[in-house]
Amino acid sequence: MSGNAARVQAVHQIINRELMPPKPPERLExxxxxxxxxLSKMQASLPKPVFKSIKNTILTGERLDPSIADTVATAxxxxxxxxxxxxxxxxxxxxxxxTAEKHDGFISVQGDGNVISEFSGKVLVQGEPDGxxxxxxxxxxxxxxxxxxxxxxxxxxxxxxxxxxxxxxIPTVFVSWTxxxxxxxxxxxxxxxxxxxxxxxxxxxxxxxxxxxxxxSCGAEQEYFLVDTNFASQRPDxxxxxxxxxxxxxAKGQEFDDHYxxxxxxxxxVFMQDVESTLYKLGIPAxxxxxxxxxxxxxIAPFFEAANVASDHxxxxxxxxxxxAKKHGFTCLLHEKPFAGIxxxxxxxxxxxxxxTQGNLLDPGDSPHDNAQFLVFCGAVIRGVHKYGSLMxxxxxxxxxxxxxxxxxxxxxxMSVYLGTQLEEVFEQIKTGTVTESRQKGVxxxxxxxxxxxxxxxxxxxxxxxxxxxxxxxxxxxxxxxxSVSGPLIVLNTMLADSLDWIGNRLESELSKGVECSTAIITxxxxxxxxxxxxxxxxxxxxxxxHKMAVEERGLSNLRTTADALPVLKEEYIEDLFEKTxxxxxxxxxxxxxxxxxxxxxxxxxxxxxxxxxAKTLIYPAAxxxxxxxxxxxxxLTSLGIELDKSSVQxxxxxxxxxxxxxxxxxxxxxxxxxxxxxxxxxxxxxxxxPLMDEVRGYADALEGEVADSFWPLPxxxxxxxxx
Ligand code: ADP
Ligand code: MG
Numbered sequence: 069m070s071g072n073a074a075r076v077q078a079v080h081q082i083i084n085r086e087l088m089p090p091k092p093p094e095r096l097e098x099x100x101x102x103x104x105x106x107l108s109k110m111q112a113s114l115p116k117p118v119f120k121s122i123k124n125t126i127l128t129g130e131r132l133d134p135s136i137a138d139t140v141a142t143a144x145x146x147x148x149x150x151x152x153x154x155x156x157x158x159x160x161x162x163x164x165x166x167t168a169e170k171h172d173g174f175i176s177v178q179g180d181g182n183v184i185s186e187f188s189g190k191v192l193v194q195g196e197p198d199g200x201x202x203x204x205x206x207x208x209x210x211x212x213x214x215x216x217x218x219x220x221x222x223x224x225x226x227x228x229x230x231x232x233x234x235x236x237x238i239p240t241v242f243v244s245w246t247x248x249x250x251x252x253x254x255x256x257x258x259x260x261x262x263x264x265x266x267x268x269x270x271x272x273x274x275x276x277x278x279x280x281x282x283x284x285s286c287g288a289e290q291e292y293f294l295v296d297t298n299f300a301s302q303r304p305d306x307x308x309x310x311x312x313x314x315x316x317x318x319a320k321g322q323e324f325d326d327h328y329x330x331x332x333x334x335x336x337x338v339f340m341q342d343v344e345s346t347l348y349k350l351g352i353p354a355x356x357x358x359x360x361x362x363x364x365x366x367x368i369a370p371f372f373e374a375a376n377v378a379s380d381h382x383x384x385x386x387x388x389x390x391x392x393a394k395k396h397g398f399t400c401l402l403h404e405k406p407f408a409g410i411x412x413x414x415x416x417x418x419x420x421x422x423x424x425t426q427g428n429l430l431d432p433g434d435s436p437h438d439n440a441q442f443l444v445f446c447g448a449v450i451r452g453v454h455k456y457g458s459l460m461x462x463x464x465x466x467x468x469x470x471x472x473x474x475x476x477x478x479x480x481x482x483m484s485v486y487l488g489t490q491l492e493e494v495f496e497q498i499k500t501g502t503v504t505e506s507r508q509k510g511v512x513x514x515x516x517x518x519x520x521x522x523x524x525x526x527x528x529x530x531x532x533x534x535x536x537x538x539x540x541x542x543x544x545x546x547x548x549x550x551x552s553v554s555g556p557l558i559v560l561n562t563m564l565a566d567s568l569d570w571i572g573n574r575l576e577s578e579l580s581k582g583v584e585c586s587t588a589i590i591t592x593x594x595x596x597x598x599x600x601x602x603x604x605x606x607x608x609x610x611x612x613x614x615h616k617m618a619v620e621e622r623g624l625s626n627l628r629t630t631a632d633a634l635p636v637l638k639e640e641y642i643e644d645l646f647e648k649t650x651x652x653x654x655x656x657x658x659x660x661x662x663x664x665x666x667x668x669x670x671x672x673x674x675x676x677x678x679x680x681x682x683a684k685t686l687i688y689p690a691a692x693x694x695x696x697x698x699x700x701x702x703x704x705l706t707s708l709g710i711e712l713d714k715s716s717v718q719x720x721x722x723x724x725x726x727x728x729x730x731x732x733x734x735x736x737x738x739x740x741x742x743x744x745x746x747x748x749x750x751x752x753x754x755x756x757x758x759p760l761m762d763e764v765r766g767y768a769d770a771l772e773g774e775v776a777d778s779f780w781p782l783p784x785x786x787x788x789x790x791x792x
Contacts, residue, residue: 071778071781072777072781074302075780075782075787078299078783079787081298085397087334088338089338090337090338090341091341091345094345094348096348099345100348100349101350101351103227103228103229103349103350105147105148110123110140110143113147114140118139121136122136122140125221125222129261134189137188137190137192141188141189141191142187145185148234152233152234153235154233155172155173156172156174156187156235156236157171157228157236158197158240159237160197160217160242160253161552162251163205163250163664167383167384167386168197171235192219194217195216195218195240196214196216197242204244204659204663205660205663214245215242215243215250216243217240217241217242218240218243220240220380222257222377223376223380225237225238225239226351226384239253240253248655248656248659252555252558253376253380255652255656256375256379256558256561258650259557259561259651260283260375260376261650262561262650263282263421263562263568264281266564266565266568266569267282267564267565268282269568269569269572270445270575271426273576274440274585274589275585276425278425279423280423280424282421282429283374284374285374285541286374286378286382287370287372287378288415288416288418290369290386290389290402291366291367291415292366292368292400292413293366294366294393295364295398295399295401295406295788295789296788297399299787301399304678304681304682305678306399309403310401310406311401311471312407312788313679313682314679314682314687314765315407315408315769315784315785316772316773316784317410317785318785318789319786332359332366335792336366340357342392343368343388346388347388350381350384352381352384352388353371354385355371357369360411362410364789364790364792375561379553389402403549404468405472407789408765410785412472412549413549414478414546414548415548415553416544417543417560418538418542419542419556419557419560420542421564432491436490437494438503440586443494443593444571444589446487446495447567447571448567448568448596449485450495450600450603451567451596452560452566453485453535454602455563456563456642457482457603457624458633458636459559459563460483460535460544460556460563461633461636462637463555463556464556465634466548466551466667466668466671467630467668467753468550469547469551470628472548473546478545479532479533479535479545479546480609480610480614481546481628482625483535483625484533484604484605484618485537485542485603485604486533486535486604486605487537487604488529488530488537489507490506490507492606495593495604499594501590501594502590503590532610533605534609544560558651565649566645566648566649571592574592575588578592602622630664631668631747631751631753631754634661634664634665635747643657661746665747665749665750669753672758673753673757675761676734676738676757679731679764680738680764684731686781687727687768687771687772687781688727690775690779691771691775694775695717695720698716720771723767726767730760730764731764733760734761737757
């Protein structure tokens with residue numbers, strides 16, 4: 069098929085397609101966690117002492133008693149086989165933001181040629197997936213392939229059902245033969261331990277005698293796009309890069325805001341319900357769904373859970389979104405910026421810390437000014453964001469998120485904290501050395517008797533802040549939609565651990581002078597605010613003035629691109645932070661820099677190659693075909709004595725020539741290989757390759773506006789965003 073024939077066919081197929089019938093309603097209580105080997109299933113299938121022991125490990129983080137592993141493995145296998153699984157997989161989370169799994173059968177061949185099913189404690193607890201192809205940032209050479217997976221007892225095993233069968237999935241850590249973390253789970257677990265230790269210390273100083281382990285919680289809001297697969301499969305850029313590298317803006321985009329929170333299209337709602345029922349079976353508490361700002365963009369948010377489980381569930385949620393979309397004829401795009409000029413997708417990481425004895429430590433209550441515990445924890449966060457803002461920026465730095473940050477639709481690349489009016493006032497008072505009051509919640513009378521009084525929160529929200537307090541948690545809004553939430557959670561927990569540790573030491577030294585605890589708290593928090601208060605900002609984060617003020621007056625850094633941000637990982641104070649909290653060794657940290665830098669460079673190089681091939685093999689030929697058709701028409705007409713205006717022929721010829729010239733430059737630029745360092749190569753990608761890609765795109769998109777639609781080979785923005 070040439071020209072737009074394939075597109076026309078796709079539109080017909082979409083319009084005439086039969087919707088997948090919605091699933092019959094299922095009772096939530098019946099399907100909830102049906103596919104999860106959770107505590108209640110363990111209780112039903114394990115001998116009492118074994119259950120008690122494993123429950124203790126799960127709830128308190130105590131080391132697993134190796135002698136019970138065989139019994140647990142057998143019960144897990146029997147349960148999995150009763151649900152049709154013949155294979156199990158150690159699932160792990162390499163540094164690529166992806167989820168990896170290695171499948172093994174329960175099958176064991178006996179001497180007599182018969183088979184039995186077998187699953188021992190040993191293979192449950194430890195696997196050796198080889199995994200030599202996963203990036204490890206120089207920790208090991210490819211010939212030193214050994215890598216081990218180890219069972220994370222705190223994240224429940226589950227059955228993954230696909231049309232091809234069921235597999236028992238076991239969440240694991242992934243480490244090298246030398247014991248270094250090669251994944252995102254090990255440091256996340258370590259960061260929780262570090263934060264727990266520091267939080268415990270502070271809570272005890274504050275006079276608590278009964279202090280349960282402190283954990284962090286995470287609820288992640290996931291934004292995504294759905295594009296019909298009939299279109300997506302005709303776009304090499306969507307298939308290989310996850311975003312469009314070409315495409316002229318449609319006459320109508322999102323300017324009417326008519327998609328945001330609008331009625332969910334029928335076909336999409338059927339898809340969402342399918343996703344939700346799968347998630348419920350997997351014990352993932354999907355809670356919120358709505359249309360997002362851009363046409364074709366949606367959001368799903370589960371109820372928050374313990375950080376480690378939330379992180380595994382988040383990875384699983386992305387997998388379920390992709391798989392289910394396929395079933396419904398959609399391609400789910402998790403890329404941060406699938407369409408230029410249209411809002412991109414983020415993942416808001418809602419984060420709080422708490423425990424069973426003190427509750428949510430970031431809950432201010434009704435009168436935050438006299439809630440010492442809250443003030444200390446909130447103060448610790450403020451200090452953390454100021455000291456380690458660049459690290460927060462580095463951990464969300466990817467080639468894809470660069471399109472979003474600072475683009476007036478997502479928070480800027482400058483890290484600041486939004487507290488809301490009420491808390492801002494309280495922390496302003498702290499600076500003066502006395503806190504006496506906090507603004508109270510209000511009541512709104514809407515002036516119509518039948519309407520109820522609505523309560524008004526003591527502080528508003530701020531969409532433009534990268535890190536905002538939202539009532540009883542912080543919301544890290546700058547995280548990219550395709551990212552694992554582990555990285556951001558590791559940084560948040562680790563910087564909090566560092567701040568709490570510092571505050572604990574300062575409090576101890578004040579108390580040793582014999583002052584009252586409340587006085588000591590104000591003294592220390594005053595110090596925190598004097599030194600770190602500049603990071604608190606309640607205004608418009610999109611504005612020019614803020615960008616100037618943040619950098620020039622407040623000394624905050626504005627690391628615009630990944631090339632600017634990633635080198636932060638190599639700074640000494642960051643190495644110190646991770647080393648003293650025990651979250652990452654210097655070798656592990658260094659390897660992370662290498663892996664993330666390599667990923668950045670590779671993504672841009674792949675995109676650049678794709679720009680070249682699409683422009684040469686799809687766009688240029690379309691322009692030439694149209695030109696030849698135009699010029700032969702003109703020649704024919706001239707022979708009849710009719711002259712047509714030739715300006716469009718000239719325009720297309722000029723644009724085509726300019727595009728070819730830009731392509732030549734991009735090709736040459738891609739050929740450069742002599743770089744003094746990884747940092748230099750990253751800068752080259754950001755400052756040379758990307759602008760050249762944009763230049764090619766500029767000419768190509770202009771051609772799309774000149775060439776007859778019937779000659780255009782790529783599904784257009786209009787079709788991809790609006791035809792459902
Ligand atoms: P928004 O109004 O910001 O779009 P959503 O309802 O879409 O909010 O998502 C808010 C997310 O924050 C949910 O995942 C929710 O469970 C989570 N959340 C709520 N309270 C906490 C908390 N204390 N700690 C962590 N996450 C929380
Ligand atoms: Mg939301």
